[in-house]
Amino acid sequence: MTRVQLLDVSKRFGQTLAVDHVNADIADGEFVTLLGPSGCGKTTTLRMVAGLIDPTAGQIQFDGQAVNAVPSHRRNIGLAFQSHALFPHLSVARNIAFGLEVKRTPKVDVQRRVAEMLDMVELSEYGARMPAQLSGGQQQRVALARMLATDPRVLLFDEPLSALDRNLRDSLKYSILDLQRRTKKTAIYVTHDQSEAFAISDRIFVMNDGRIEQSGTQLDIYLRPRTEFVANFVGDNNAIAGEVTALVHGAPGEPSLVDVRAGRMRLRGLNPGNLRVGDKVLAFVRPENIDVLMESRESDEPNLIRGRIAQIVFEGPTVRVIVETDGVAIRATAGGLGRLTLLDQERRDVLLRLQEVTVVRDESATAA
């Protein structure tokens, strides 16, 4: 069981800094996801932990021991690839046995372990098959059995489900989580798919441009994004540009808030802690956290905004409403039975009640 630490790890490929001073401390038995768009450095980070790429700077530690100089085959890790990477010329059983055989495990133990692993991924009958004779989901399960057979210290997953179809992805991601929970191994999982990340992680590291933008639980990432990138990348969000007018200190134990003026709108949202009066900011509010009220009165209450419905789209379980406010189109979604009452309300004046507003510094405006 292993704690994995990345200390100021960077990787440079020629002129590009693929990974930029990444720090992470992953507890023993924790399931961590590196989430980000393609090219954000998440796979490079994972491959450095696997020992397939050497970091340009910084240190990688397993249980406090630096492993930078330890070659991949002696790190005792398991790596799952995007495509299953099963050896096509070896049977399923020989694939699973491979890691044990190269470590000169006695034959009896190899056979017992292979049977155990096949059983675990529910493919006991398939040992003699060749990989090409299995379905995509079965192949990926054999790959999981193969990586677990050698009892690795750390499990690494490089988008293992991205080549599979959607139904298979949904069931396999829970299989992966289940295997990790049963074996209690530390796991690092790379994906660009946030629903995957949300389903299986203890903690999510959102990466962009080689850096970790934010790390935390699903709730932290979703409800309290700390950067513009995280707010935009995770889930759907309305962005409203404005300026901080006041800091609102909550009662002890309550989060501190900021007041933001955006045109004639007044907003109040969570202060990530680094904002001052006069800062250019972006206020974010998720479409599902907006109530559409059929009222057309003036409002000077914060987070209660006047507007006119521009468009209504019936999407089945939800109704999407686009409301023209003071120069900004705000998207709201309504669910439940109440959504049906919205359907023929186009061009009506309404009030929007915004909830769970978060505020982050507007990096582009600050830089300009």
Add this chain to the structure above:
Amino acid sequence: MATLAGAPVGRERRIFSFTWLWNALAHGYVWAWLGVFALPFLATLAYSLRTPDGVWTLSAYQYVFGSFKENLLLSVQTTIITIILNLLISIPAAYAIVRAPIPGKSFLLSALNLSLYTPAAVMGVSLVIAYAFLFGIPQTMTGLIAAYVVGTFPLMLVPIIVALRDLPLMFEEAARTLGATRMQSFFRIELPLLGPGISAGILLTFVIVFNEFLVTLFIAGPGTTTAALRVYNLTRTAGFQPSTAALATTMQLVSFVVVLLFFRFFGSRYLKGTYLI
């Protein structure tokens, strides 16, 4: 033509006859060309089985199992050693060319292929000069094998390079993360997966070296007459006798049987179950 012959069969009964006609034409076309290509061989075979008086007999073949056996044996020996040397040279070379960051790769590759584009007569003259002045090894089996290796190693190198380029790095990485050293990963994973490229290289080397005659003519001595050279010599000294035809036929059969066996055992086994299919 194979794909045409396997054209989808119509679901409706009445176009069945048309499909049948089409298949028959396609097969006929292939067989007709096969006949044209096989004609010289069939003619030689017939010639070897007849005396000048028109009697059918196997007597010409007695000669084959006499002294010609030694020539055949020499050919087989030199071919096998050449194949082994080609493998030992080409596999590491292919790795270096595909995986190592070498500047000017395409130029290097063209230069390595130079011997394939050299006329055999030019190659023969160059080898005689080089051997005589530099190495002092003319007219020996070593000299013969060295010449074959120089002339044919690109035939081994190129298919292995192609196979290695198509082989994803992922398999090596998977083996390494599972605990395999570089050596284990190479011998257990990558070498078997290069099978199709390696077997193509072996086949090409065999066909060319076993039947090589022009370069051999320049550098072979009295004790190193290969089968192909023997056929040529006999044609010159004895003329077109049935015994000459018998030698030619035997050589052709050996080549043909080896190629058939090769495809039967190696070709299909290496292609089946690999990532290629």
